[in-house]
Amino acid sequence: xxxxxxxxxxxxxxxxxxxxxxxxxxxxxxxxxxxxxxxxxxxxxxxxxxxxxxxxxxxxxxxxxxxxxxxxxxxxxxxxxxxxxxxxxxxxxxxxxxxxxxxxxxxxxxxxxxxxxxxxxxxxxxxxxxxxxxxxxxxxxxxxxxxxxxxxxxxxxxxxxxxxxxxxxxxxxxxxxxxxxxxxxxxxxxxxxxxxxxxxxxxxxxxxxxxxxxxxxxxxxxxxxxxxxxxxxxxxxxxxxxxxxxxxxxxxxxxxxxxxxxxxxxxxxxxxxxxxxxxxxxxxxxxxxxxxxxxxxxxxxxxxxxxxxxxxxxxxxxxxxxx
Amino acid sequence: xxxxxxxxxxxxxxxxxxxxxxxxxxxxxxxxxxxxxxxxxxxxxxxxxxxxxxxxxxxxxxxxxxxxxxxxxxxxxxxxxxxxxxxxxxxxxxxxxxxxxxxxxxxxxxxxxxxxxxxxxxxxxxxxxxxxxxxxxxxxxxxxxxxxxxxxxxxxxxxxxxxxxxxxxxxxxxxxxxxxxxxxxxxxxxxxxxxxxxxxxxxxxxxxxxxxxxxxxxxxxxxxxxxxxxxxxxxxxxxxxxxxxxxxxxxxxxxxxxxxxxxxxxxxxxxxxxxxxxxxxxxxxxxxxxxxxxxxxxxxxxxxxxxxxxxxxxxxxxxxxxxxxxxxxxxxxxxxxxxxxxxxxxxxxxxxxxxxxxxxxxxxxxxxxxxxxxxxxxxxxxxxxxxxxxxxxxxxxxxxxxxxxxxxxxxxxxxxxxxxxxxxxxxxxxxxxxxxxxxxxxxxxxxxxxxxxxxxxxxxxxxxxxxxxxxxxxxxxxxxxxxxxxxxxxxxxxxxxxxxxxxxxxxxx
Numbered sequence: 001x002x003x004x005x006x007x008x009x010x011x012x013x014x015x016x017x018x019x020x021x022x023x024x025x026x027x028x029x030x031x032x033x034x035x036x037x038x039x040x041x042x043x044x045x046x047x048x049x050x051x052x053x054x055x056x057x058x059x060x061x062x063x064x065x066x067x068x069x070x071x072x073x074x075x076x077x078x079x080x081x082x083x084x085x086x087x088x089x090x091x092x093x094x095x096x097x098x099x100x101x102x103x104x105x106x107x108x109x110x111x112x113x114x115x116x117x118x119x120x121x122x123x124x125x126x127x128x129x130x131x132x133x134x135x136x137x138x139x140x141x142x143x144x145x146x147x148x149x150x151x152x153x154x155x156x157x158x159x160x161x162x163x164x165x166x167x168x169x170x171x172x173x174x175x176x177x178x179x180x181x182x183x184x185x186x187x188x189x190x191x192x193x194x195x196x197x198x199x200x201x202x203x204x205x206x207x208x209x210x211x212x213x214x215x216x217x218x219x220x221x222x223x224x225x226x227x228x229x230x231x232x233x234x235x236x237x238x239x240x241x242x243x244x245x246x247x248x249x250x251x252x253x254x255x256x257x258x259x260x261x262x263x264x265x266x267x268x269x270x271x272x273x274x275x276x277x278x279x280x281x282x283x284x285x286x287x288x289x290x291x292x293x294x295x296x297x298x299x300x301x302x303x304x305x306x307x308x309x310x311x312x313x314x315x316x317x318x319x320x321x322x323x
Numbered sequence: 324x325x326x327x328x329x330x331x332x333x334x335x336x337x338x339x340x341x342x343x344x345x346x347x348x349x350x351x352x353x354x355x356x357x358x359x360x361x362x363x364x365x366x367x368x369x370x371x372x373x374x375x376x377x378x379x380x381x382x383x384x385x386x387x388x389x390x391x392x393x394x395x396x397x398x399x400x401x402x403x404x405x406x407x408x409x410x411x412x413x414x415x416x417x418x419x420x421x422x423x424x425x426x427x428x429x430x431x432x433x434x435x436x437x438x439x440x441x442x443x444x445x446x447x448x449x450x451x452x453x454x455x456x457x458x459x460x461x462x463x464x465x466x467x468x469x470x471x472x473x474x475x476x477x478x479x480x481x482x483x484x485x486x487x488x489x490x491x492x493x494x495x496x497x498x499x500x501x502x503x504x505x506x507x508x509x510x511x512x513x514x515x516x517x518x519x520x521x522x523x524x525x526x527x528x529x530x531x532x533x534x535x536x537x538x539x540x541x542x543x544x545x546x547x548x549x550x551x552x553x554x555x556x557x558x559x560x561x562x563x564x565x566x567x568x569x570x571x572x573x574x575x576x577x578x579x580x581x582x583x584x585x586x587x588x589x590x591x592x593x594x595x596x597x598x599x600x601x602x603x604x605x606x607x608x609x610x611x612x613x614x615x616x617x618x619x620x621x622x623x624x625x626x627x628x629x630x631x632x633x634x635x636x637x638x639x640x641x642x643x644x645x646x647x648x649x650x651x652x653x654x655x656x657x658x659x660x661x662x663x664x665x666x667x668x669x670x671x672x673x674x675x676x677x678x679x680x681x682x683x684x685x686x687x688x689x690x691x692x693x694x695x696x697x698x699x700x701x702x703x704x705x706x707x708x709x710x711x712x713x714x715x716x717x718x719x720x721x722x723x724x725x726x727x728x729x730x731x732x733x734x735x736x737x738x739x740x741x742x743x744x745x746x747x748x749x750x751x752x753x754x755x756x757x758x759x760x761x762x763x764x765x766x767x768x769x770x771x772x773x774x775x776x777x778x779x780x781x782x783x784x785x786x787x788x789x790x791x792x793x794x795x796x797x798x799x800x801x802x803x804x805x806x807x808x809x810x811x812x813x814x815x816x817x818x819x820x821x822x823x824x825x826x827x828x829x830x831x832x
Contacts, residue, residue, distance in 0.1 A: 179436040179444075186422045186433050193420040196382075197434025197484075198405030313423070321384055 010269045012153045015161065016227065018265025020045065022164045023219035024243035025257045026171050027212045033175065033252055034208030035188035035314040039095030040080055041216060042240025043102030048073040048220025050106040053120040053231035056127035065127055065225050070217030077213030085205050088318035107233055120231040129158035129226040158226045160218060167215065172254040184208050188312030191319040201319045245298040252312065267294045334396065335360040335492055335523035341390035343376055350376040352547045363514060363524045365534040368544030369567055369764035370735050374527045378494050382414045383407040413485025417497040419477050423470035427463050427480050428452065431487050455486050459516050475506035482513065492523045499533060503622045504792065504824035511537045531560045543567055568765050578776045581800040584613035587784035588753045593643035595629040603629040605808035611784040616775065618799030619788040622827050626808040627788045628670055631757045635667040636660045647753055661690065666746040670757030676742040677730050684712035684726035687745050715744040720770070736767030743771055747778060754778055755786045760794060772798060792823060
């Protein structure tokens with residue numbers, strides 16, 4: 001295997017690993033731009049993964065699995081909204097609480113329904129999103145450079161992958177070209193401006209959270225029935241937090257969010273590849289070092305290498321009218 | 324108590340028997356008010372008199388418990404801001420309701436986008452802005468980002484927002500607090516144009532001079548009641564002040580000549596940078612002598628705050644020297660400076676002067692808690708602290724006279740008195756003061772000003788920073804004007820307002 005093949009291999013794997021991050025970071029983009037910190041992305045991913053696995057297993061239909069994942073994630077969004085918008089609770093506390101609820105609930109329900117220690121049963125092929133071979137992939141394979149890239153990186157992904165990348169321009173368009181987007185960005189910066197313009201701050205923020213739930217539902221579904229074929233305990237494994245880091249790294253903008261997620265996905269894929277391999281002159285390096293790379297990178301980048309990341313000004317602050 | 328209007332003038336807005344309670348606080352008591360169409364009506368009153376509550380009711384932020392609002396003679400219900408906008412009421416808030424990283428155009432459009440997609444609205448908003456600019460002299464670049472605009476322009480954006488939504492009645496809440504004298508003049512010019520084109524303007528302020536300068540009629544509020552309405556041409560500043568406070572007020576500070584002694588505070592080539600590394604104080608030098616008050620005038624944000632903080636030991640200077648009574652104080656922390664005889668009344672009592680959740684007696688020794696009088700070692704002597712607090716309460720007439728009350732429950736003026744009492748009662752040699760009367764009512768202003776003069780007459784050095792030019796002029800023996808971090812000039816205490824105003828705007832030196 002020459003270096004180019006290795007590179008293509010890592011790249012393909014990077015794409016697959018970055019998709020849940022991308023959906024989740026875009027989900028976070030909508031809530032945070034509306035001024036609601038959502039540390040609960042992790043939990044939303046987890047419950048939607050569980051819900052989609054259950055629904056896909058029972059119905060044998062992947063799309064019904066996706067719908068279940070979305071509905072449950074939106075329901076969690078509403079809980080977060082009820083605590084932090086309606087009752088003006090602390091958004092971090094609410095988000096962390098929901099993460100705990102998600103972790104516990106999925107295991108308890110999973111054990112009760114499937115009796116496999118919190119796992120769901122194996123989802124049959126019809127209930128999963130399987131790779132799609134794009135037209136001409138096999139024919140292209142022999143073309144130098146572009147061929148393998150097309151056949152192994154661009155082609156051969158499941159439909160959710162393509163939807164994820166499609167969501168990037170759509171998110172951009174919604175945020176910057178629609179009335180909803182203008183108001184959403186405004187409410188994250190100065191809810192007073194929105195309120196005095198005669199627009200309901202609460203309803204606007206709830207709508208942002210619905211979008212968040214919708215996108216987080218895709219992320220969970222991808223984990224459970226596209227990347228794997230069942231729900232496994234704690235299968236989100238901190239991806240929700242990494243997605244948040246990507247969001248900050250990308251300064252709360254859609255296209256940079258995509259690039260940040262791809263970078264984190266690439267580091268993840270690279271870590272997997274380096275497992276058990278030795279580096280010239282250094283020898284075998286513990287795989288943990290590579291696994292830690294995304295986290296180290298996050299710390300280093302956030303420590304100032306990306307310039308000042310200015311979060312939405314009203315982020316984390318419940319809105320109360322003066323006095 | 325409404326004004327008798329000539330028959331041919333129709334009322335733009337009428338408030339009939341408006342009543343509003345917040346728990347035990349009776350914020351508005353049976354308010355009646357009539358404002359004629361095409362006039363500028365001032366509403367004046369001390370902090371907490373209920374002006375803002377009344378306007379918030381008019382703008383749909385609160386609902387009146389009782390009473391009726393009529394617009395052009397028709398009773399309407401203002402359930403929310405949307406309804407107020409629909410009724411042709413526009414509001415320019417004291418703290419601008421602008422999205423700072425949006426462009427002017429986006430801010431103006433927000434809430435009136437004209438459809439789900441922005442594209443069409445952008446074009447028509449641009450055209451409408453141009454028209455408003457031509458009609459009223461409100462020139463602002465529609466593509467400028469709001470946070471990069473000077474404050475005066477930001478305010479124009481607020482006015483444009485209201486006009487864009489078709490406001491016929493414009494309410495301005497303390498509009499000149501953040502403006503330079505020149506910007507304020509420009510605002511008044513705009514308001515006159517608006518009035519002459521038939522708009523009705525309600526101006527809320529606590530500045531008597533503004534009322535006299537621009538309004539046609541004026542109403543005075545005191546403790547939730549509308550106590551009087553006058554034609555501006557038929558009243559005087561003295562009468563209005565008396566109506567506001569309920570007793571005679573000394574508007575002019577009486578003070579004798581200064582007797583400057585030796586230099587107590589000396590600042591040499593001081594430069595200070597802010598957190599972003601921007602130079603905020605740029606090579607500033609001056610002296611303050613015993614027995615004189617030196618005022619620092621300037622529009623907010625020209626380095627005065629950083630100057631104060633550097634002298635108080637809170638912010639490290641980038642270069643230069645500060646000497647107290649001839650002794651360099653580099654590297655001494657605020658507690659050490661207090662021991663050297665420096666007292667600091669900070670600009671923002673909520674963030675720096677007080678812990679609002681503390682009880683009054685706790686705040687009245689804040690920063691001096693290591694003093695032997697208030698305890699030994701790790702233990703505080705609560706008894707001694709409270710006794711001390713009670714003495715200060717009596718001496719400074721702090722109300723309510725309860726050292727166990729939470730500080731947040733005192734009015735702004737009384738909170739400020741707690742800070743002033745704490746710092747002055749230490750009998751410091753050098754007193755540095757930032758915005759001594761911001762958000763303080765007239766009665767307390769008079770009191771605090773007297774205390775500052777007393778300090779001077781007792782031979783102390785006083786450095787006074789204030790954005791209120793009137794305050795600087797009436798207290799200071801010498802005036803330094805700061806612009807863009809530099810001291811651009813020094814004048815005697817009797818310098819004219821116009822001279823100082825031009826210097827503050829960086830136009831003259």
